[in-house]
Amino acid sequence: MHFQEWLRSLRSITGLKGSESEDLWSRLPSLPLSSLSLSSLSLCPSSLLGLGALASLTAFWLVTRPRPMRPPCDLQAQSVAVNGDPSCRRSALLKDDTLLEFYYEDTRTAYDMFQRGLRIAGDGPCLGFRKPGQPYQWISYTEVASQAQVLGSGLLAKGCQPNSLQFVGIFAQNRPEWIISELACYTYSMVVVPLYDTLGLEAMVHILNLAEISLVICDSEEKAASLLENKEQGVTPSLSCLVLFNDFSEAFVERAKTCQVEVLKLQQLMELGRQNLKDPVPPQPQDLAVVCFTSGTTGKPKGAMITHGNIASNTSSVIKILEVSMFCHGARVGFYQGDISLLMDDIKTLKPTLFPVVPRLLNRIYDKILGSVSSPFRRALLHYAVRRKQAELSSGVVRNNSLWDKLVFNRIQASLGGNLRFALTASAPISPTVLSFLRATMGCLIFEGYGQTECTAGCTFSMPGDWTAGHVGAPLPCAMVKLIDIPDMNYQAKNGKGEICIRGPSVFRGYLKDQKMTEEALDSDGWLHSGDVGQWLPNGTLCIIDRKKHIFKLSQGEYIAPEKIENVYTRCVPVLQVFVHGDSLQSFLIGIVVPDPEVFVNWVKERGILGSYEELCHNPDVKKAVLEDMRAVGKEAGLKSLEQVKDLYLHTESFSIANGLLTPTLKSRRADIRKVFQEQISSMYSNTAI
Known part of the structure; x- marks a missing residue:
């Protein structure tokens, strides 16, 4: 058998291209391949055995070596300019400028997507829950669909109408009953209005009245009692029925009766539905599915109207990139017990393959990993192992079975269940350092997305195979993204920087009963103006670099309006000026405070502390006293906990036009203040415990 023939046989066994196998054999002694055959080699038996062993090992390595992931497009050109305009781009996964509205012909609404999953999974598990110390229990797709139809029929029996003008409030933690209630509404074309504790009671009253919600x-x-209190005060006249998942007292029922509110157990409503079962009234793509109210940091919250078509197009885009979407593909979804302190135990028990997660939790995992490594040797080993895994990632190899996974990362991966394949992070930015570190240690794909409620969820998403950090990916197939000039901030679209605008089938219909705010968000051509500032990178991905308006997110995804908070804090006696700062990679606020020289010294003296103005500004006890006073004033003014500063720095010199920290109209130059106090800001975030 000639060597060339043997080499061809090796190629056929291993599936290698010629260049790959020849490269390995180029390390053997240099002999003319044309004249070489195994039968003509004058070798002793031990040499032949050694050569055979080498050939076997080589073949085994070639077959079992980790293979790089094949990206769905050229990672150096992840988006394409629309009509030759580099400031306006769409996904490179599309054949042309026609945006994706649905992935499967039969999934054009949220209702359709669940029905597809039902056909796939049938009696397979759908929604999972657990009690402390127990395994997960599962409700099948068939049972979820049945319960949704029964509950929806119960809603109809209580006077709800089967159309997209009927709003139903849901005020609960995430749990199976939440999803079943949502599907019950979709089964009969009703609209879900989620309610959250963080909205506050005043916002809750506004939402109930604006949407004319009668049943929650x-x-x-x-x-339920917090809602009933508003009814008792006469500020939510439309509320007439409360349905509860958990048990409730007879005293609560009697209290509700006095203000004409009926209280039912969920099971009672479902029994009513069984007795009056109705055929489904499925929604159309143009019908409203959900009205999602913003947190209302500037004025009253706005209700973003999201249609079934919005949801279908956004979900379809993720399917096109990842082939992953939960209910549409018959996947099972497990819920945590409702206690955040037990979340890691829930994850370990559930053993998820897909893990949607907010950056704050990833930051905690990162901190916990680093905090658990005490000795210098173990720390050095950890960082070396991370670098080796990151080198694999840079070549497109993603795995959890390498030597480093077995030696160093196995406990980390086991704490997350051991089955993770995908993790999705959004709602707030994540540090590139943390993202790169966790991609290595968790041994799974971690994707980062960017978007907002008004475009249903995401408008950009990182591409499989691209493990660089510091960007939020390319446009999803359902969205065009363009940058427009912001003259006041010196951002120009021609330079690849500007306000991020989004257009496509995932963009919302507008704000509920608020034409003025709708026109501010959506221009006449249908572009949604995000208020965020982005930059196109050479590979076609988007980087978030600034915020057009002085509103930002904390790491848990909550929006903060700093100027509102500053106006509250300036009511404090010792405070002359204050600058509130937040970072999207941090979970709390800090402040730069200029004390009022005319009253500060005496104010401090009344608290038994003496010294000059400058000395007092550097006294930790004085800082503590000022912080306590500010927080007390903030609480009295109704600031939420997240809106209160956790630490501050007392500065002796006033912000002024002369030192460049105030505009001619005496407004804070926020970017300049951040730069001047960057050292103090970094120190406060480093030294302040969460």
Whole structure:
């Protein structure tokens, strides 16, 4: 058998291209391949055995070596300019400028997507829940669909109408009953209005009245009681029925009766539905599915109207990139017990393959990993192992079975269940350092997305195979993204920087009963103006670099309006000027405070502390006293906990036009203040415990 023939046989066994196998054999002694055959080699038996062993090992390595992931497009050109305009781009996964509205012909609404999953999974598990110390229990797709139809029929029996003008409130933690209630609404074309504790009672009243909600589904008596209190005060006249997942007291029922509000257990409503079962009234793509209210950091919250078509197009885009979407593909979804302190135990028990996660939790995992490594040797080993895994990632190899996974990362991966294949992070930015570190240690794909409620969810998403950090990926197939000039901030679209605008089938219909705010968000050509500032990178991905308006997110995804908070804090006696700062990679606020020289010294003296103005500004006890006073004033003014500063720095010199920290109209130059106090800001975030 000639060597060339043997080499061809090796190629056929291993599936190698010629260049790959020849490269390995180029390390053997240099002999003319044309004249070489195994039968003509004058070798002793031991040499032949050694050569055979080498050939076997080589073949085994070639067959079993980790293969790089094949990206779905050229990672150096992940988006394409629309009509030759480099400031306006769409996904490179599309054949032309026609945006993706649906992936499967039969999934054009949220209702359709669940029905497809039902056909795939049938009696397979759908929604999972657990009690402390117990395994997960599962409700099948068939049972979820049945319960949704029964519950929806119960809603109809209580006077709800089967159309997209009927709004139903859901005020509960995430749990199976939440999803079943949502599907019950979709089964009969009704619209879901989620309610959250963080909205605050005043916002809750506004939402109930604006949407004219008569029925709210709650999880607990405590939440229902907060709604009932508003009814008792006469500020939510439309509310007439409360449906509770959990048990409630007879005293609560009697209290509700006095203000003409009926209280039902979920099971009672479902029994009513069984007795009056109706055929489904499925929604159309143009019908409203959900009205999602913003947190309302500037004025009253706005209700973003999201259609079934919006949801279908956004979900379809993720399917096109990842082939992953939960209910549409018959996947099972497990819920945590409701206690955040037990979340890691829930994850370990559930053993998820897909893990949607907010950056704050990833930051905690990162901190916990680093904090658990005490000795210098173990720390050095950890960082070396991370670098080796990151080198694999840079070549497109993603795995959890390498030597480093087995030696160093196995406990980390086991704490997350051991089965993770995908993790999705959004809602706030994540540090590139943390993202790169966790991609190595968790041994799975971690994708980062960017978007907002008004475009249903995401408008950009990182591409499989691209493990660089510091960007939020390329446009999803359902969205065109363009940058427009912001003259006041010196951002120009021709330079690849500007305000991020989004257009496509995932963009919302507008704000509920608020034409003025709708026109501010959506221009006449249908572009949604995000208020965020982005930059196109050479590979076609988007980087978030600034915020057009002085509103930002904390790491848990909550929006903060700093100027509102500053106006509250300036009411404090010792405070002359204050600058509130937040970072999207941090979970709390800090402040730069200029004390009022005319009253500060005496104010401090009354608290038994003496010294000059400058000395007092550097006294930790004085800082503590000022912080306590500010927080007390903030609480009295109704600031939420997240809106209160956790630490501050007392500065002796006032912000002024002369030192460049105030505009001619005496407004804070926020970017300049951040730069001047960057050292103090970094120190406060480093030294302040969460």
